[in-house]
Amino acid sequence: MKFADIIGQTAVKKHLITAVEQGKVSQAYIISGEKGSGKKMMAEAFAAYLLCRHEPRGGDACGECPSCRKLEHGNHPDVIYVTHEKTQITVDDIREQVTGTVDIRPYESEKKVYIIDEAQKMNIEAQNAILKTLENPPDYVVILLLTENAWAFLPTILSRCVRLDLKPLPEKTIEKYLMSQNQLPDYMARLYAMFAQGNLGKAVTAATDEEFRSRRAAVVDLAKGIAGEPYYSYAQKAENVAADKEGADEYLDLLSLWYRDVLLYKAVGADDRLCYSDEAFTIRRIAGSMSYERLNRLFEAVDTSRSKLKANVRADLVFTDLFGLMAGK
Numbered sequence: 001m002k003f004a005d006i007i008g009q010t011a012v013k014k015h016l017i018t019a020v021e022q023g024k025v026s027q028a029y030i031i032s033g034e035k036g037s038g039k040k041m042m043a044e045a046f047a048a049y050l051l052c053r054h055e056p057r058g059g060d061a062c063g064e065c066p067s068c069r070k071l072e073h074g075n076h077p078d079v080i081y082v083t084h085e086k087t088q089i090t091v092d093d094i095r096e097q098v099t100g101t102v103d104i105r106p107y108e109s110e111k112k113v114y115i116i117d118e119a120q121k122m123n124i125e126a127q128n129a130i131l132k133t134l135e136n137p138p139d140y141v142v143i144l145l146l147t148e149n150a151w152a153f154l155p156t157i158l159s160r161c162v163r164l165d166l167k168p169l170p171e172k173t174i175e176k177y178l179m180s181q182n183q184l185p186d187y188m189a190r191l192y193a194m195f196a197q198g199n200l201g202k203a204v205t206a207a208t209d210e211e212f213r214s215r216r217a218a219v220v221d222l223a224k225g226i227a228g229e230p231y232y233s234y235a236q237k238a239e240n241v242a243a244d245k246e247g248a249d250e251y252l253d254l255l256s257l258w259y260r261d262v263l264l265y266k267a268v269g270a271d272d273r274l275c276y277s278d279e280a281f282t283i284r285r286i287a288g289s290m291s292y293e294r295l296n297r298l299f300e301a302v303d304t305s306r307s308k309l310k311a312n313v314r315a316d317l318v319f320t321d322l323f324g325l326m327a328g329k
Helices: 010-021 039-051 066-072 091-099 124-135 171-181 186-196 200-207 210-225 231-243 245-268 277-289 292-310 315-327
Strands: 028-032 079-082 112-116 141-147 162-165
Touching (some): 010 039, 028 039, 079 091, 091 112, 200 210, 231 315, 245 315
16 A cells, blocks of 8 residues: 555645654554545555655655565564454453564564554553553554544543544545546446545445445435325335335435435526436426425434434334425325
């Protein structure tokens, strides 16, 4: 992995490159970003550049030296990936894989890099255990904590780490990437880019996921034909959606984008930026028959449904209420 392989995140890359080139690498970093934002890619690119044997340094790992090749194949002895098998990272995981090995000097390089993915899963005991290393680490150790939630860490850990936050990418950047790398038509790339909300990994996953395409088709069919449906019909559809536990949030996101398109066309009468541009005719028809007040109620209902799901309200009840409003009940 190289910095050049990472789309965007210029500020974070520049910080890490400068640290290596000026010999000012900190001994602990928190790399924060949502799932799919590229945290692990950034950590591996940093480790590759830090351990690269090519001279002079050119702002990135060479990708060809023995160190780079070993890291690319996941067998570099001086890059340690901390693993865990449970829903949390325990004190035993940290003791066995970090604190119990930090005193062993690097085998091949000047530095020894620990990469802890999903570091927010460290329980309090595990955080206290790694804190002792962070307070007085060997000068050859660099610890990278990758997390979706930096505030899950103890204040004492936060104070001893350099925090780097990965930012959402512009929609246009993601669109262009999907069109060039995944050979998607512009209207599909636009949908995935808007759905991903700046998360390239999320966009790429959606673009290559048959289940996502199936959910999109289901949302289109639902939104096009649900108006006026009787209770037994939309209640059955709600049960079908609720049964897809992994996809519930995606259904809501896709519904939000559908009604966003309806609102966009109603407001400005243009369809060149519709997510569902292949359904422009239907979008125009619905926009002409739906009031702004009703659209606002539907947006609020989708947001409320999302909150209810997070609060563990039964999904079938949540979607029955939502679909009932969509049907005009």
